[in-house]
Amino acid sequence: MLEQVERQMRRFIGELENEEIVKLFASLPHGKRLRAKLVLKVAHAVPEAVRLAAVIEMIHAASLLHDDVIDDAQTRRGVASLNATEGSKQAVMMGDILYSKGFEELVGFDEKIAKIVAGAVTQLSIGELMDVRLSDRFNPDLDAYMRMIYQKTAALIEATAASAALLAGKDEKIYAVYGRNLGIAFQIIDDILDITQSSEQLGKPAMHDLEEGKTTLPYIYLYEALDETGKEKLVSFHGRTLDEERKNWIRTMMEETGALRKAYFHARELGEEAVALMRGENEEALAEIVEAMIERDF
Numbered sequence: 001m002l003e004q005v006e007r008q009m010r011r012f013i014g015e016l017e018n019e020e021i022v023k024l025f026a027s028l029p030h031g032k033r034l035r036a037k038l039v040l041k042v043a044h045a046v047p048e049a050v051r052l053a054a055v056i057e058m059i060h061a062a063s064l065l066h067d068d069v070i071d072d073a074q075t076r077r078g079v080a081s082l083n084a085t086e087g088s089k090q091a092v093m094m095g096d097i098l099y100s101k102g103f104e105e106l107v108g109f110d111e112k113i114a115k116i117v118a119g120a121v122t123q124l125s126i127g128e129l130m131d132v133r134l135s136d137r138f139n140p141d142l143d144a145y146m147r148m149i150y151q152k153t154a155a156l157i158e159a160t161a162a163s164a165a166l167l168a169g170k171d172e173k174i175y176a177v178y179g180r181n182l183g184i185a186f187q188i189i190d191d192i193l194d195i196t197q198s199s200e201q202l203g204k205p206a207m208h209d210l211e212e213g214k215t216t217l218p219y220i221y222l223y224e225a226l227d228e229t230g231k232e233k234l235v236s237f238h239g240r241t242l243d244e245e246r247k248n249w250i251r252t253m254m255e256e257t258g259a260l261r262k263a264y265f266h267a268r269e270l271g272e273e274a275v276a277l278m279r280g281e282n283e284e285a286l287a288e289i290v291e292a293m294i295e296r297d298f
């Protein structure tokens with residue numbers, strides 16, 4: 001089924017009748033296709049599920065193209081980012097093309113479905129704006145961080161599950177909560193992996209969030225646990241390139257204070273709620289997606 005989604009995206013792009021766009025699209029790495037898998041699992045019995053999955057993956061790919069320009073990221077999913085190989089202008093325009101073609105196809109769905117997905121893209125953009133703002137300085141505000149990751153990451157995953165549920169005639173409210181929890185947990189696990197994994201494993205530079213200015217959940221918990229001297233030291237690392245000694249200090253303190261474990265438990269708790277919801281609906285495959293996402297190492 002996932003291969004059908006890939007084919008559908010290629011078909012959408014092919015309709016644009018532009019060789020360069022076809023080539024650029026083919027050069028993009030695929031990633032985990034979490035959103036497509038969700039649509040297919042929720043609405044497996046409905047033929048339009050493939051089109052909806054393709055639309056959402058195109059919108060998601062567009063957001064990552066723009067995000068890499070905003071973050072000045074040189075790698076994405078283990079390969080050079082499009083802004084690195086073709087330049088930022090190409091990456092922004094390619095993002096715009098994927099985004100608008102996705103929308104052109106989205107309006108063909110039931111109005112409620114189109115509204116849910118379109119609304120989530122607005123949230124995603126506000127979330128990205130907040131992320132940029134929060135990166136100006138070290139941010140110890142837990143609530144602001146949680147709001148931001150809900151908007152930046154979870155809103156589209158929530159909309160993915162809810163719109164697929166509508167397509168399949170299922171209770172969209174239950175699936176929305178499932179998607180929201182999965183999305184927030186997904187982002188927290190991402191934050192943890194940035195600290196615990198190697199660059200090779202991640203396909204992007206490791207321990208890079210704080211260097212980029214991002215005070216993610218483990219850093220907020222670490223800040224709360226440190227004494228005044230520790231706090232000052234941590235804040236002074238914000239937005240700077242970190243040498244091995246500093247990285248090691250962060251890793252050690254993350255373990256010693258339990259900050260990493262606390263972040264992990266937060267993700268687990270959200271994940272367990274999502275699993276319980278899906279077991280209640282007899283959706284074993286959707287419960288398993290959450291478990292695999294929490295236990296993943298890249």
Ligand code: FPP
Nearest residue numbers: 059062063066067071099124125128152153
């Ligand atoms: C990755 O965050 C970024 C997102 C999940 C959302 C980005 C959204 C936009 C740029 C808004 C524009 C939207 C469209 C549809 C054109 P990250 O930088 O924390 O993750 P990363 O490490 O994977 O880069």
Ligand code: MG
Nearest residue numbers: 067068071073
């Ligand atoms: Mg980024």
